[in-house]
Amino acid sequence: MPADTAAQDAVAETAPWVADAILAASVALTLSLVITADVDGSRPGAMPYLWAAGLGALMLVRRRYPALVVALTVGGLLAYYAAGYPPVGVAVPVAAAVFSAAEVGRTAVAVLGSVAVLAISTGYRLAVGQAADFVLGYELVWNALMLAAAVALGDGVRSRRALQARAREIADLVAERYRREAEERLTAERLTMARDVHDSVGHAMTVVALHAQVAAESVGRDDAAVAQAVAVIQETTTSTLADLRRTVALLRRPGQTSREVPGLSALASAVRPARVAGLEVVDEVTLGEPIPAAVEAAAYRIVQESVTNVVRHAHARRIRVAVHTAAGMLHVRVEDDGSRPPTEHGEPSAGHGIAGMRERAEALGGTLDAGWTATGFVVAATMPLGEER
Structure with a gap:
């Protein structure tokens, strides 16, 4: 004092x-x-x-x-x-x-x-x-x-x-060392929460925008489609608000740092925006080894953010999501057949999305590469299934 x-x-x-x-x-x-x-x-x-x-x-x-x-x-x-x-x-x-x-x-x-x-x-x-x-x-x-x-x-x-x-x-x-370590842990926790908020809110807004467009196009022609779109919007916004409340509650209680994040069993919800947007979705999930919760949550967020970016930026018609385990590693690959914008080179300008995905993979000892190929844009992540880091 x-x-x-x-x-x-x-x-x-x-x-x-x-x-x-x-x-x-x-x-x-x-x-x-x-x-x-x-x-x-x-x-x-x-x-x-x-x-x-x-x-x-x-x-x-x-x-x-x-x-x-x-x-x-x-x-x-x-x-x-x-x-x-x-x-x-x-x-x-x-x-x-x-x-x-x-x-x-x-x-x-x-x-x-x-x-x-x-x-x-x-x-x-x-x-x-x-x-x-x-x-x-x-x-x-x-x-x-x-x-x-x-x-x-x-x-x-x-x-x-x-x-x-x-x-x-x-x-x-x-x-001083303990102070720095505490600050580093706090920074890591804040980055994790920031990535979660970015991914969940970005995904939710994409879902809302797509269903709002469906509702707008169906007004006066297909009341059932309008009702279904509005129901999805209501469900998505309610779920997102609940997620934000949980995040705010965590920020108010420093001793509690974990958030409930969907796993690979909820992969269908991660690719739903692509289906709603009319894209052909191919998902291939082959899990032959137990997956730590942190790795599974990171894989879900990577797929979710990748799909959101495809819907927003890629102008694609088809998207393929492949998740499998091999030799103690979890491999996640999301690729589309979109075309590269004329002014864009390397990674697309997707805000903090790709950086956040890469941080998730690296935090668990893995890697993530993202970029354009001759057939479209590819996000490929690899994470170890050993001890969580």
Whole structure:
């Protein structure tokens, strides 16, 4: 939700600054306590505390300038001791700086700063005559362990954040993938419905137009023919309206996507417009293998749309519809003896009809070819009878 996203963005922007401020205050307070504890009751003056505050203030820019913060911290510590102020150790003042450098991925800077301050402090102590066994056997080891722990902790925090960022990225990619798949499924469902509406309505309008013409020509001459034509028109429009209502109901209920589509047993209704138009219809159906419902529905729609196109565009006298199974495939062939219009080349201009038929066949792993031959126009589709795709 937008409000939640805005809140998360605000937290993401504010949290680093809050953490830096807390770390700065912690560094300044810790060093101040160490200074106070090491003065043996005397007053050290204001400068050591100002130095502690300055070292803490560097934490406010530790993310933006990690190398500079390490350099100023090491240099500031050396200057502090050169001025003769109360001892504060070596690791405690530098730990926050090297942690910060490692946290933002500047591990080499953190290691270099740690090595530099250890080398300088150890060399100085040995040079002024402090016991080597104490300096090397205790102080150096202790300070080295503390600084190594600070660097390791900073690098661990960086690695954890990187893993979290990667996990979020993967989650976003997965969510985007699911979103795209959902959109693709929705698009496929809409295309299926669009093809069904196109085929059923186009077929119905062809039937209505043909019977309206029959009724108009029979008025006053053959009342029985008029009545029969009007009855067919009424039956067709009622059936088409019911089909449209089912489609609208599906669109209003996204969870339900299947529509009842006639099968090959209703092939007679698919070729009826051709018979009404006076065409000689030859239908040959030989089914020797079980046919999946989706393949059967696609075959019916292909025959229906092909017949509708013949009646509308082909100026044919004869149409042949052949449907048969062979070698695990369903073959559908619709051919007529119409003539090619003088201005037409290749596939006829039949709106979305041929494209829709081809999409139906390809969606089931099949193929569909359509075009003119020497004897007329042919639509030939082949679809596998295996698993529905």
